[in-house]
Amino acid sequence: MATVTEGNEQQPEQTFNSLNRSPYHVKFSDNNQSFSQQQINTNQDNISSSSRHGSLSSTEKSGRFVVVKSSEVSDTNENDAINNINSTTENEKLPLQTGQTSDTSIKLNESIYEERDDRPRTVLDQLYNYKGGIVPNAAEADKPTGNQQKSANLGTIFGVYLPCVQNIFGVIVFIRLFWLIGIAGALQTLLIVLICSSCTLLTAISMAAIATNGLVPAGGAYFMISRSLGPEFGGAVGILFYLGNTFAASMYIVGAVEIVVKYMCPEKCRLFGDDVEKPLIAFNHYRIYGTILLLLIGTCVLIGIRFVTKIAPFSLFAVVISILAIYAGVIKSSFSPPDLPICLVGSNPSHLIKSNVLNNDIRRYCHADKWCNEGNETIPCPLYASICNKTINTLCSPDGHINDVRIEQGVPGLKHWQLSENLFSHYRAEGEIERDIKGDATFEVVAQELTTFLILVGIYFPSVTGIMAGSNRSGDLRDPSRSIPRGTIAAILTTSFVYLSNVIFLAACTHGSLLRDKFGDSINKQLVVSVLAWPSKWVIMIGAFCSTVGAGLQTLTGAPRLLQAVAKDDLIPILRPLAKSWRGEPIPALFLTLFICECGILIADVDKLTALLSMFFLLCYGFVNLACALQTILKAPSWRPRFRFYHWILSCIGVVLSVSIMFIASWYFAFIAMLIAIIIYKFIEYKGAEKEWGDGIRGLSMSAARYALYRVDEAPPHTKNWRPQLLAFISIERNDENETYTLRHSKIFNFLYQLKAGRGFVVAANVLEGDYLEKHQQIEPIRALLKSGLAQAKIQGFAEVLAAKDVEDGLSTLIQTEGLGGLRPNTIVICWPTQWRKDFDSFTAEAFIRTIAIAEVRQCAVIVPKNIDNFPDLKENQDGTIDIWWIIHDGGLLFLIAFLLKRNKVWSHCRIRLFTVTQIEDNSVAMKRDLEKYMYQLRIQAEVDVVEMADQEISAYAYERSLRLAERIKLLKDLKLGDKDLQLQSQIPMETIINSQQQQQRRSSFDDSNNQYHYTFTPNQLESFKHNVTESSMRKMHSAVRLNEQIKERSRDAKLVLINLPSPPTKQSTLAAYSYMEYVDVLTEGLDRLLLMRGSGREVITIFS
Known part of the structure; x- marks a missing residue:
């Protein structure tokens, strides 16, 4: 029994202040006791927004507890009730047994928690049914207990x-x-x-x-x-x-x-x-x-x-x-030892004779005599007949007598000398009587x-x-x-x-x-x-x-x-x-x-x-x-x-x-x-036994994960340890009629699986627009859908759903906060928005570009699959080429992703081809030779091709950022790098090397002029484009068209094309975003499967082991 009251007064029985210091008192009573019948009105205004009042009475003798309001119970009645409880003898005091809770007490508590889904009865039943750390799940809690087997109650x-x-x-x-x-x-x-x-x-x-x-x-x-x-x-x-x-x-x-x-x-x-x-x-x-x-x-x-x-x-x-x-x-x-004779022959070793050889009469036949009298007949003695008739037998003497035959007591009694004889081992092989001494199973125990x-x-x-x-x-x-x-x-x-x-x-x-x-x-x-x-x-x-x-x-x-x-x-x-x-x-x-x-x-x-x-x-x-x-x-x-x-x-x-x-x-x-x-x-x-029992293995995994997280430094990893840790944004469509969810691009999970050769983790994320308090019930179905997609693609990854006021804000939050310690995503995967023209008013393009910009600030690489629905399934093995159009040296992300894809069985039979764009006046032959040497040092098998284009056909970025491998070794020597510095320098993005060279010697063709078109869109140009299509804008688009023609000409039959993602505009606006999306569409038009990539510079691929 227990009495629960509000205040500082210490009661004789155990007390606790429940219901968050509410004006209600919880009183526990014995099965055979009840309070005096009182009408208890509970004011729901203190608990919920609804203004409902109810009155219930505690009249059931089987009730274990009641809830009453202090202000509506007189001190006299309350003290009487407490005294009534405390007067119970010790033998009548029973622990709280929720299984015997009366309906009246349950109704009183339900009136307090009317607005909650988990009523007290459910919670109390779960506590009562708690077994070894397992709280029954919903299905188990709803099962009727009437048919439960009765235990034998054994001591x-x-x-x-x-x-x-x-x-x-x-x-x-x-x-x-x-x-x-x-x-x-x-x-x-x-x-x-x-x-x-x-x-x-x-x-x-x-x-x-x-x-x-x-x-x-x-x-x-x-x-x-x-x-x-x-x-x-x-x-x-x-x-x-x-x-x-x-x-x-x-x-x-x-x-x-x-x-x-x-x-x-x-x-x-x-x-x-x-x-x-x-x-x-x-x-x-x-x-x-x-x-x-x-x-x-x-x-x-x-x-x-x-x-x-x-x-x-x-x-x-x-x-x-x-x-x-x-x-x-x-x-x-x-x-008084028992009479149990045994027959032994020989001394070292002793041969124990079977009793059936002696006709089960040991005292009569266990002797060395040759002949025995049986009535009026004289016959060979059983022991002599069994032993001495053998062709080869050392137990018999030449004169035909058996050596050292004796009868001993099998149980001589409790003797210390007997214990001494039996202290040590007598291990034997099959058929032996002692170690390395063979016996004869026909007459002796072996x-x-x-x-x-x-x-x-x-x-x-x-x-x-x-x-x-x-x-x-x-x-x-x-x-x-x-x-x-x-x-x-x-x-x-x-x-x-x-x-x-x-x-x-x-x-x-x-x-x-x-x-x-x-x-x-x-x-x-x-x-x-x-x-x-x-x-x-x-x-x-x-x-x-x-x-x-x-x-x-x-x-x-x-x-x-x-x-x-x-x-x-x-x-x-x-x-x-x-x-x-x-x-x-x-x-x-x-x-x-x-x-x-x-x-x-x-x-x-x-x-x-x-x-x-x-x-x-x-x-x-x-x-x-x-x-x-x-x-x-x-x-x-x-x-x-x-x-x-x-x-x-x-x-x-x-x-x-x-x-x-x-x-x-x-x-x-x-x-x-x-x-x-x-x-x-x-x-x-x-x-997939989805049982959460709080077991030690999962506890050990948590401890190991915690220890590993502490060991992982939050600083950028070494080049050799870099691997794509993927944060993939998954689009989901909602069917309002039946309130179900479907994946908009389910094949993105196949693509994520094909990148798993990098041994990084995968987070499949979705942003749910709206307030969390209003949308929290929709989060679990979406998370379950993401987990299902991961499971179908055989990916051991994580599913994350975030409720935010808009998609743009949600994506930004995920990029900034996803991960723990040094284990955070370093690569963002987001599909190309195919409906960006139709959704222009909903800022789809602007949100997409802002996401890329946030990833760039967060120093994350970006992978944008385009035409993701055309990508192969897990069992559609490809046979062809994977073409890399290496326009900007961003640390080698394109090489690395192509290599990881090729390690998957879907792409394992494909060849890698590398295309780089340069101007006509560059030494394309030397550049190709140096690129082949560089790919050999990277241990990547790839066919190299240099595409020459005129200044009028390509943008200035192509010339400025093309790798000049012919001058690389000389450049390192001019910078006076030692062996250690040389190794470190080989891991620095090539932009840094070229910029260092440009500070010493700059070609006149790099000067800004009207015929050089940069790969980014500036706000001023886009604003002018809004009102008037200038010649500069037309030539800018012309460069994209010409580069697209070169790509389609050489990579039309390629199974997959990888290309650098152009830099987004520095100033965010709807028109700038629209123009950028149009430019990328023109650049990649007509390509069946495409990966647009933008590296952060950290994912450097190195030639060193």
Whole structure:
């Protein structure tokens, strides 16, 4: 409960001043309490422009809060209400629950926020439905909540601790742990257990930090990874973790069947075949019994998680009893060892004889005698017949006796000397009894596969997995952020203690040769730990079976929920049908899980299943640690976990351990798992998972971008680092009838894509005329249209929409302010206005010229595509020429753009031709030779042609600004430049060099005269042109016509023409703009595809690397 009042008086309950110090008081009440019925009139004049009054009453007993106006509630009533609230006992005080908000309270608040689109009910509902940092979007907020599945509300013990313990105590602890001790020795086995348990413990610590940093809904580990590392990583790891859980269920089921078929009823459970020990026959038994067991477990899961939760403790109870039976057996063996004889031959090395060779009667037949009496008959003894009848055998002496035959106790009891003998490793290759000593599998126990430390790590690791069993069921937990860390860490500590103690006890009380007997061939096919247990071996048999079945049950319960969580996020479209539920259970996901699990059962080999599923688990564990480390290092404001015992160094160690164990266990399976993850990652990225989850990867990108922006100097970049950073102005048409928008020139995006070889960024911008407050609703549709155009052209760029009073002002603002720090556009792309004559009264031409002038002042290059609709699409490959008409040396922009276009596959088959204009009296032959040499130094393949024109035919600019390459080297020497200065000077715009030369020597033909026509229009000339067409103006236009004829004559068939954009008039006026546009139109008339360019002088192309 809370009371909210205005003023400085401190109330007994928590108070806050809401509604911006309004005269309204917000009072929260318990469900069972209500205020006295009062008529509350709310004056809307204080809130909105409309003069409406309303009266509502707070009479609903289920209401959680009311809003009343201070001036209309008497102090007596208010104090009574406050006292009524404060008199509530502590047990009745409940937190704010917006889900129980009464309709009366909602109406009161709606009257206050009547003019707003986001009413308080919507905001409060979103806060109530907030899960792990995700506020529901509009579609999610509008969904009815009546059909939402009801969670099981499980606590820490039954929801996390017991499922984790049951999952961790799988098949490995009963049928493989003793064998690992015999092969690796106690010391290295302890090291293996510590490595694997450390990996899971560090992962659990990282998971605890993530789980306590907000709510964790259904999905568990997938949810934590995806919301921390992004949808791509989350989807990839989520699918792999799901597959790992599903194949783990297959391993558990196959392990349970192996216990039954091999140890519990090897004779009665035989379906076909005489020898169940043969791999093919055994695997067929596993497949049949495994399928039957899968159907039974699947039926239990199908009934529901509550049913699973009720039956799971019984199997867990059997597991606990089995573990205690092992400890009891170890203690008993110290004063009363079990009678478990084993037959050994030889001393160095010792040969462990199979019990079936001795007719399963070791005490009777384990001796060196040649003949044995069987009733009234004398027959060769089984051991002698098996060993000495061999052609080559060193175990038999020349006189036909077996050397050093003895019977020893398989479990001598808890002895320190036994522990010393089992401390060190006995790694063997297939078929060996000791390192480099081959054995005979017909009568003795030999290694059935190659064993190394790395291989044993991979075999053992699945015995510590299962730590995510609780987090996988996070949607069914009462308080996931509290239960997951406590239950998971407690389960890991418990199971790790059991494993470590079992390693020491088994090594201290069991014969080493027996520990290396993987399937109990020397003790009549008995499980080693079962004969050690007390009071009966059946305790272990039943416990091991229940352990594996229970682990499979828990895994098949969590895996479908994990898959359903991935499907609900809609990252992979094919998984959408799996997001459905029936009675709160993920039935479609469960059926798919059972099918995949059956595929794993058909493999029927536990050792083959463990390697692959270990990769899936380790990959998930690594990403959980990475997520925690990333969030901690980034120090995001939202990173506030309640679990404090974590550190980013521990998480990094967890990442290293996970990856190391992956490659230690099986490097090729590690690569396969990573390849699958990469494929899923790229698929989700390709499909464009537009999910904003505030994940760490995006936070890392923001930090990296911020760091990079600080590193980028705002000064002009070096010549070698210059690349076109494009700001393209996109024209958009509005259809007033249906209020839709269309692109006026959609092919400009294709052109922008073709310039992407420069590796610069692209900003597609549009100016919306009008006031922002009136036009703000139109901005998002236009931005979406621009993004769609960028996406269709495969451009990773930005879309920008600016509302301004007119287009001219908007373009000016974008040019001045677009970008951040040193990362700003340096090239403006604006289409030639095709309708400038028709739109003369709307100042289209004047706005266009002003934009060019602003770009020039801003020192930005300008690219003006003309006839943009004739430009090729992305798949229209061109074959012809790209012609450059190099009239003014502006730093080499024309060369650079032509080169970048040629790097695109559309223009890659085109040749570049360079045309430059000079006067007849110039040395055109020498100029062509020097230009070819210059192009060679620029490493650009181009055909050079010099076009000679008379003074009467071209303007003076053509002569003054044509490159005089023949005098360039001499000029540099005359200026006395050193090598360093020479390199720097080569990057200076050529205008500077020519101007420097002109100061020393100026030709008389450069003097102003009546027959020289400049490339710009002066205001005085244009004003006179307005009233009278003079001879000077006519000759000026004549120059444009003659140059246009030369261009059309040589470049009529060119696929693209690049030419310098004439300088705009220095004084802005409507008539000057009109005349300029007319001049450029005449200059470029008849050209199909044209790029007009004006450089700033910064985009210098250099001959140096």
